[in-house]
Amino acid sequence: MLQAIDLHKKFKTKEAVRKVNMQLEAGESVGLLGPNGAGKSTTISMLSSLIMPTNGEVLWNNVSVNKNPEALRKALGVVPQEIALYPELSAKENLHFFGRIYGLKGQLLVERTEEILQKIGLTDRKNDIVKTFSGGMKRRLNIGAALLHNPSILIMDEPTVGIDPQSRAYILDTVKQLVEEGMTLLYTSHYMEEVELLCDKIYIMDQGEIIAYGTKETLKSLVSDNQTIELKAHILSQKFEEALKKYFPTANIRKEDEILLITMPQNEEPLATIFAIAAKNAVTITSAIVKVPSLEDVFLHLTGRALRD
Numbered sequence: 001m002l003q004a005i006d007l008h009k010k011f012k013t014k015e016a017v018r019k020v021n022m023q024l025e026a027g028e029s030v031g032l033l034g035p036n037g038a039g040k041s042t043t044i045s046m047l048s049s050l051i052m053p054t055n056g057e058v059l060w061n062n063v064s065v066n067k068n069p070e071a072l073r074k075a076l077g078v079v080p081q082e083i084a085l086y087p088e089l090s091a092k093e094n095l096h097f098f099g100r101i102y103g104l105k106g107q108l109l110v111e112r113t114e115e116i117l118q119k120i121g122l123t124d125r126k127n128d129i130v131k132t133f134s135g136g137m138k139r140r141l142n143i144g145a146a147l148l149h150n151p152s153i154l155i156m157d158e159p160t161v162g163i164d165p166q167s168r169a170y171i172l173d174t175v176k177q178l179v180e181e182g183m184t185l186l187y188t189s190h191y192m193e194e195v196e197l198l199c200d201k202i203y204i205m206d207q208g209e210i211i212a213y214g215t216k217e218t219l220k221s222l223v224s225d226n227q228t229i230e231l232k233a234h235i236l237s238q239k240f241e242e243a244l245k246k247y248f249p250t251a252n253i254r255k256e257d258e259i260l261l262i263t264m265p266q267n268e269e270p271l272a273t274i275f276a277i278a279a280k281n282a283v284t285i286t287s288a289i290v291k292v293p294s295l296e297d298v299f300l301h302l303t304g305r306a307l308r309d
């Protein structure tokens with residue numbers, strides 16, 4: 001459907017993007033994850049034909065976007081990182097304005113506007129001017145503007161940056177629903193938990209390049225297939241530790257700061273057994289946390305740096 005082939009972008013002396021290859025199929029939800037400055041915005045600006053690559057090309061349904069940008073623009077909704085709205089106009093007037101740019105008019109424009117207001121939860125504020133809106137409401141309207149022409153593919157550039165947790169949750173729910181309804185999505189973020197929640201396939205980007213690509217499971221298995229159970233108890237007796245070692249001979253069991261760490265493959269489900277062994281040894285467990293590798297760990301593993309540096 002949408003394909004990036006060997007994209008490069010140089011701004012004067014700065015090589016912002018190098019050798020980027022990506023592919024989005026219809027109905028897929030794809031994440032582009034990377035820290036600030038990794039080159040995500042530059043990549044999606046090229047993918048949505050807002051800027052020209054220095055090298056490489058973008059194909060939409062196997063045709064170069066360079067040759068026929070209109071075909072992609074009709075099918076594509078882009079939610080930019082910067083809010084692009086008219087603060088002196090109402091929510092409805094803003095949507096009418098953007099709808100007309102997409103060629104909507106008359107009854108169709110009125111109906112689409114109402115549908116979108118409903119979808120983004122702003123129906124009851126539709127006549128209020130945008131400058132009175134919270135950051136989260138502006139972001140929702142920004143998303144609404146990109147949906148008016150009923151695109152089949154949506155590209156979102158960090159749509160939850162700088163908003164309150166409640167608005168963030170609302171936006172994530174809305175995006176999840178769009179994906180469930182069949183929208184093809186490219187979602188960029190430096191929040192790994194958002195990408196994990198919304199996306200099936202993930203590209204990890206750092207310093208202008210794609211450094212890893214795959215499903216969440218594939219990426220996490222780059223780090224390890226293990227899980228670690230962190231146990232806290234009133235008293236962690238030596239006898240209990242030895243009993244655990246006997247029952248789980250292949251597990252790595254160690255104590256750090258009064259927490260017992262038990263590492264073993266993820267396909268084992270040891271909690272019930274651990275609790276039974278504790279009861280038998282008169283140990284009261286106060287907390288048990290199961291930790292599996294996160295995309296954050298994958299990034300750390302690949303680059304030696306934390307995602308949020």
Ligand SMILES: Nc1ncnc2c1ncn2[C@@H]1O[C@H](COP(=O)(O)OP(=O)(O)OP(=O)(O)O)[C@@H](O)[C@H]1O
Nearest residue numbers: 011014016034035036037038039040041042043158
């Ligand atoms: N127009 C430009 N001129 C010069 N350098 C640029 C330009 N646009 C981006 N860059 C540089 O290219 C690199 C990649 O920027 P980009 O905005 O694509 O990253 P990003 O991953 O989207 O990060 P952020 O989340 O901070 O926007 C950065 O070093 C940035 O400073």
